[in-house]
Amino acid sequence: MTMTDNMKTPSTGVHPIVPREKLQFNLDDPSIGKHWMGNDAFQSRFWDALSLTFPPGEKYFMNCVRDFRDQIQDPQLLQDIKDFNRQEAQHSMVHRQDNERLRRQGVDVDKHTAYVDDMLNKGFRAKYSKGYNLAITSALEHFTSIIAHSLFDKRDVMKQAHPNVRAMYSWHAIEEVEHKAVAYDVMVDYAKVGYFKRAGALVHATFLFPKIIFVIQRQLMIHDGYTAWQRLNLMRKGIWWLIKPGGLLQPMLKHYWTYYKPGYHPWQETEQPGYEQWLAAFNASGDPIKASEQTRVDMALA
Helix, strand or coil: CCHHHCCCCCCCCCCCCCCCCCCCCCCCCCCCCCCCECCCHHHHHHHHHHHHHHHHHHHHHHHHHHCCHHHCCCHHHHHHHHHHHHHHHHHHHHHHHHHHHHHHCCCCHHHHHHHHHHHHHHHHHHHCCHHHHHHHHHHHHHHHHHCHHHHCCCCCCCCCECHHHHHHHHHHHHHHHHCCCHHHHHHHHCCCCCHHHHHHHHHHHHHHHHHHHHHHHHHHHHHCCCCHHHHHHHHHHHHHHHHCCCCCCHHHHHHHHHCCCCCCCHHHCCCCCCHHHHHHHHHHHCCHHHHHHHHHHHHHHC
16 A cells, blocks of 8 residues: 555545446437437537547446456455455447437447447557556546535426436436545555556546547537537536536536545445435335436425
8 A cells, every 4th residue: 555545545435335226217218319318409418418428438447457456365355356346347338229229320439439448448458557547547436436416406407308318317316426436545545656657647637537428429419410619519508517617527627636636445435425325215116217206306305
């Protein structure tokens, strides 16, 4: 363990990693329109671009963690990695189902996923060390876990979304919270990544992540037939939706910065709005769509 990261706490002490398999989101429902997020093209295609990144992105995450699995003797961490891989595999499968919705619209899904796959699983894996690739993985996992702070608050930022797609993102965010420390623990204890490398990887990922999303989103809006001027106007309004006070990203900012603290560990953050509500609703029904909708009710009353 590195000197700067000697305050870390066990990854198993807060939320257990529970793979949830064979879930049904009915993403082929014909009522899911092209612009399923309140008929807003920017917001719908922003989330669609994110969905397109997940199958190759999850593959990258799993590969980077597997690079160090043979060095690990701790049985609990080995079990965490196994469950992490099972959750990530389910995320890939469900987002492939969502991406088939885009394929039916005529979107060249394979082109977009290949763009991400070539960048990460070929380019980064060939260019950078295994340790730095794992540091990038940990940084991206930080992004995917803190987005839950935006999805589960009283503003109900996805209230205008189609409930099936909203449920998919709610479930995905919950499981990202559960396994948010796995890549980090392997990175610190086995890849021996120190403070400056992990902080630098987050800076790198901070530019990388939106670049990938906006490149794909632009192509999706071109596919939708928007002119360059129309896309510029959509982007102007959409960027404000992202960064304005009370916008999508605002609840994430405080949690983003904590990653730069010496001695940081993901489980130092134990408060996660929406987690207990979603878990209780899902355990009661076994239906992720019902769980998502009940969580929205519970969070409004909280």
